Amino acid sequence: MQKHARTITEHARLCIPDIVNASNADDLFKRFYGKRPCLFYFGRGALWHAMKAMALSAADNIIVPAYHCGVEIETIVMAGTHVRYYEVQEDLTIDQNGLASLMDAGTKALLLIHYFGFPHPVETIKQLCVSRNIFLIEDCCHALFSCYRGKPLGSFGDMAIFSQRKTLPLPDGGALLVNNPALKTSPPTGKPGEFVAIKKALGMVARTTFHLDKGTKLPPPLSIIAATVDRIIAKRVGIRYSAGQEVTEDRCTLAMSQTSTWFMNGIRPALIIEKRRSNYLWLARNLRNSTCVKLMKNELPDGVCPLFFPIMIKGCNRQQFQDRLFSAGITTFIFGKELHESLPARRFPGAEKLSQRVLCLPVHQGLSHSELAYMVNTIQRITQELEHGDHH
Ligand SMILES: Cc1ncc(COP(=O)(O)O)c(C=O)c1O
Structure with missing residues (x-):
């Protein structure tokens, strides 16, 4: 198992207190x-x-x-x-x-x-x-x-x-x-497997507790428990509830699980908004533009609850940049990496540039300022390495 000094995930982590609350x-x-x-x-x-x-x-x-x-x-x-x-x-x-x-x-x-x-x-x-x-x-x-x-x-x-x-x-x-009363929608017709939701939630908690990133295999005995639960789920409900890029009618007609609804309703929005904004502002104050990195949104208008801190990677290779962050235990996200096949090529240069260059840094509510500081230092180090042509 690959071990990092830290594991910074791109999305918020599920912790035991979330379940308790x-x-x-x-x-x-x-x-x-x-x-x-x-x-x-x-x-x-x-x-x-x-x-x-x-x-x-x-x-x-x-x-x-x-x-x-x-x-x-x-x-x-x-x-x-x-x-x-x-x-x-x-x-x-x-x-x-x-x-x-x-x-x-x-x-x-x-x-x-x-x-x-x-x-x-x-x-x-x-x-x-x-x-x-x-x-x-x-x-x-x-x-x-x-x-x-x-x-x-x-x-x-x-x-x-x-x-x-x-x-x-x-x-x-x-x-x-x-919001428009003239529009009538129908409710979802498919019920999701609660086992799947519970298993996913437990997996999320285990990853948080043991600081494992998404790609890392769970250590035994967790891996043995997970494999057994997977087998039971596959036998009972099939594998159709896994998340992915596919869009099928089957997935689109599924309701939110009771388990997830339960967690969601325990959330207090004010705390999430405050933490995400504070993390965003901290990054905006501490990250600098460089030959590799361009900050996209320095200002955080009132009322915005940011999902990510978007930066543009120019002058060096985005994939390399993302891979090096990952090796340092920092997972980032790329939105729009592959544009839909129906988009005509070269007619939308703005969107193509965004697709090729944007890298999303996490600002979620589970991150501490020391983790953000580690992220900023790592970005500076990688920038210097790439600027000096160190391709490992
Ligand atoms: C802008 C946007 N719209 C819609 C979706 C679909 O959301 P989901 O993955 O929950 O189906 C996504 C993510 O995939 C998205 O980023």
Whole structure:
């Protein structure tokens, strides 16, 4: 087993106190957003149901961003409609005139991704959608608990989707909020295996407790217990509940597990927001631009609950940079590494640059300032090594 001085994960870690504090008492979304959502296993399930609510025909189109993770685009395509792409600039902004020029009589909706928790000027985009009689779907999969001008993201659009398992340490979890009463959605029809959720949750706790990163095998006896549980689960429910990039109708119709819902409802948003913001601001103060690294968002507007701290790797190889961080025990994330196959090549240079260069540093609620300091020092060291052409 590979051992590091530290193990910094890209997503929040599930700890024993999270389990102890879990309660199914009051719905997290009701508390923060003022309404109950429809809960799904994944964010893609929420998006698929949003598509179904609009009763699309094959002649309709949805306007979508050229910078994406691929899962959201595949979900829309699977729902049986066309996509039209709009450009996303290197600074993650979008050109609203460009949006307007894409809309025609067949346009049913616009998908807006609030990247890494940072809001777009959603009020003006909503006005544009209203003036063209099309629905606005806010993709808040990165933006749980983020606000814009004092109002939660996800409350501006006709519908909003979430993937709360990204911000919170949960084995599964997606959500659909419907703000437009004219839209009628159907609930998920598939029940997930609770065994799977419990096993995933225990695996997450074991990794936190023993400081193991995602790729590391569990040590015995945990590995033996995990293999036995896997066999039981495979026998009872098959393997269809594993997370992955695939988008299938089967996965999209699954509900969020009771286990995950239980953990989620024990969460206190204010603590998560405060910790993520404090970690983000700490990195913004301590990381420096260099020939390799460019900070993308130095400012953290009021109300933003960041998912990650995005940086651009230029002048050196991003894969090498990420691999060296991983070797030092720091896991980072690349959003949009592979753009959807329907995106025409070389027509969206901004999105392609983002896809090739952005690296997401963790800022989650489980990180301490000493771990952040270790991350900053490691980034400086790797930058110097790569600048001096040390390719190991
Ligand atoms: C912007 C965005 N939208 C939608 C999704 C789909 O979420 P999930 O993986 O929970 O299905 C993801 C992640 O995959 C995402 O990053």
